[in-house]
Amino acid sequence: MAIKLDSSIIRKVAMALSGLFLIIFLTQHFIINISSVFSEKIFNMLSHFMGNNFIVQFIAQPILIVGVLFHFIMGFYLEWQNRSARSVKYVVYKGSANSTWISRNMIVSGAVVLSFLVLHFYDFWIPEMKYKYYDFLAEDPNRYHEELVHKFNDPIKVILYCISFFFLALHLLHGFASSFKSLGTDSRYYYSIDLFTKIYAIGIPLGFCFIAVFHLITNIVTH
Amino acid sequence: MQLTLKIWRQENADSKGKIVSYEISDVSPDMSFLEMMDVLNEELMIKGIDPVAFDHDCREGICGSCSMFINGEAHGPDRYVTTCQLHMRKFKDGDTIYVEPFRAKTFPVIKDLVVDRTAFDRIQHAGGFISVNTSGNTQDANSIPIEKANADKAFDAATCIGCGACVATCKNSSAMLFVSAKVSQFALLPQGEVEATDRVINMVKQMDEEGFGNCTNTGACQVECPKGISLDNIARMNRELVKAQFKK
Structure with a gap:
């Protein structure tokens, strides 16, 4: 067996696999976050587990970071390669006649999601790392819900989050179904895959928006 | 007018x-x-x-x-x-x-409007064929039973005329629809099985060496193809290539 990583199809398969891996992560992230709406106790319990479990922190988290970096770096590399494959552009190019805007602009939606991740890391991940591995503060299993709610007291930030989730939905609408096609899934499953993609790609980002808006409203009502 | x-x-x-x-x-x-x-x-x-x-x-x-x-x-x-x-x-x-x-x-x-499409010829030369003994002992093709559904799909793929509309249309200038049609028309038939592994590896390698872009499944090629070659062929070629990696 000799897997040629320089093959365009193998790169395509690698992009699909990394995308699906990130979708699995997104799903578990959503499940934990949505619990914050229904139960402070469950959210704290899950967050405490995720934040202090050795396997999650030192095995799953580095794998996730590598997955995110690979997906973005490979995405930008492929975009550069694709653009250079047509040195002289068309005077008139009617892309809308044969494909969706979403499928033609994955780099745009991807770049917005990347920008969001920078904001998200600044908001949550960096303070969390500082709390645990720089300041070495004592672990409080009940701090997570309050911290989360506090982050969403700024309407501008909530709007920025919702815009990012809109672009995440666009990215997923093409990327999810496309990844299965890249993996060579037989066309008899396309209808089910496309249907599930639509439900997931709209449902999950909408759910994330709901969480942000819910906590913003909670903040306004309680203060 | x-x-x-x-x-x-x-x-x-x-x-x-x-x-x-x-x-x-x-x-x-x-x-x-x-x-x-x-x-x-x-x-x-x-x-x-x-x-x-x-x-x-x-x-x-x-x-x-x-x-x-x-x-x-x-x-x-x-x-x-x-x-x-x-x-x-x-x-x-x-x-x-x-x-x-x-x-x-x-x-x-x-x-003017004339372009050099010999890149397609070189891809075809890299593996778009089956090696058959034509010395007079060639087996009658009809003696090998082929499932109707596969025969139809192979025939559909074989209708590709290699015009290059897929490359011209694709925002990435990808040749995946053309190459996948050529791979599929043989991969679906028993006559093409013998050289299937080398075929897909060599044709994809040649495609990459020519400098075509990557496929991002926009589906534009399928819409603009004058012969209606389906995107299913690209998924089939992806399967064939991944399978080939394990066989080589």
Whole structure:
């Protein structure tokens, strides 16, 4: 067996696999976050587990970071390669006649999601790392819900989050179904895959928006 | 019909091209697009202007020679037709029509609307064939039973005429639809199984070496393909290549 990583199809398969891996992560992230709406106790319990479990922190988290970096770096590399494959552009190019805007602009939606991740890391991940591995503060299993709610007291930030989730939905609408096609899934499953993609790609980002808006409203009502 | 044609003119591969505007009148809606181009060229020659160079051969949608990007679409606004099968009734009197060559780094312009598509030939040479003993002992193809569904799919893939509309249309200039059709037409048949592993590896390798872009499953190629080659073939080729990696 000799897997040629320089093959365009193998790169395509690698992009699909990394995308699906990130979708699995997104799903578990959503499940934990949505619990914050229904139960402070469950959210704290899950967050405490995720934040202090050795396997999650030192095995799953580095794998996730590598997955995110690979997906973005490979995405930008492929975009550069694709653009250079047509040195002289068309005077008139009617892309809308044969494909969706979403499928033609994955780099745009991807770049917005990347920008969001920078904001998200600044908001949550960096303070969390500082709390645990720089300041070495004592672990409080009940701090997570309050911290989360506090982050969403700024309407501008909530709007920025919702815009990012809109672009995440666009990215997923093409990327999810496309990844299965890249993996060579037989066309008899396309209808089910496309249907599930639509439900997931709209449902999950909408759910994330709901969480942000819910906590913003909670903040306004309680203060 | 009276039309304004904005056509890409380029003296040769090394010169810089530009869009040149021509007015043409008395165009019959029943003319094919190439017949309209013939009329234009006659008028240009009478005026002593170099006629517009364009590829054509069979003029019945079989050879895949005619390669024009018309008003932003490969082979123009109609579906499942090549440029030679496109009729002027698809346009309105007074329209402005942009005519450009198929564009990709792998399809360099030779002159005006004529592009070099020999990259496709090299991909085909890399594995788009089966090795059969033709010394007189060739087995009758009909003696090998083939499932009807597979025979149909193989035949559909084999209808690819290699015109290059998929590359011209794809925002990435990817040749995956063409290569996958050529891989599929053999992969689906027992006659093609013997060389299946080498075929897919060599054809994809050649495709990559030529410098075509990557497929991002936009589906534009399938829509613009004059023969309606399905995107399913790309998924099949992906499977074939991944399988081949484990066999090699």
